[in-house]
Amino acid sequence: MNHWISLSFGIISEVIATSALKATDGFTRFWPTVLVAVGYATAFYFLSLTLKTMPVGVAYAIWSGAGVALIALIAWAFLGQDLDLPAVAGILLIITGVVVLNLFSRSVSHG
Numbered sequence: 734m735n736h737w738i739s740l741s742f743g744i745i746s747e748v749i750a751t752s753a754l755k756a757t758d759g760f761t762r763f764w765p766t767v768l769v770a771v772g773y774a775t776a777f778y779f780l781s782l783t784l785k786t787m788p789v790g791v792a793y794a795i796w797s798g799a800g801v802a803l804i805a806l807i808a809w810a811f812l813g814q815d816l817d818l819p820a821v822a823g824i825l826l827i828i829t830g831v832v833v834l835n836l837f838s839r840s841v842s843h844g
Contacts, residue, residue, distance in 0.1 A: 736786045743779030744796055746772050748803045755812070791840050798831040 750772025756765035783792045802824045808814035816824075834840075 734782060736783045736792075739779045739782040740787070740792060740795060743776045743783060744799045744803070746776035746779060747796070747800050748807065750776060751800070751804050752807050752811075788840055791834065791838070794834055795831055798827045802827050 750769045753765050753768045753772065756762065757769055758765075760766045760769075780792065780796060805814075805816065805820065805824050809816045
């Protein structure tokens with residue numbers, strides 16, 4: 734499997750799991766807890782596949798940057814979290830960093 738596909742599945746799984754954390758109510762609700770556990774297990778499985786061909790520092794930078802940005806947007810769209818101008822600026826800087834890393838770093842394998 735292509736490492737970009739693996740990394741994308743890993744990020745999506747992590748974002749789903751993190752988004753469901755609040756619904757677990759401190760891991761006292763069964764189904765949300767199952768979703769979180771399965772989501773994180775799936776996320777780390779796909780991250781491990783990614784690390785077969787991509788350096789860990791690069792993969793984790795993309796993983797964490799994309800995850801932070803997506804979680805912030807989900808929290809704003811679905812959980813009523815306010816995003817003020819500094820928050821939006823920070824998210825844009827994270828996205829910019831991930832784009833720069835992917836487009837210009839020789840550390841990233843594009844194969």
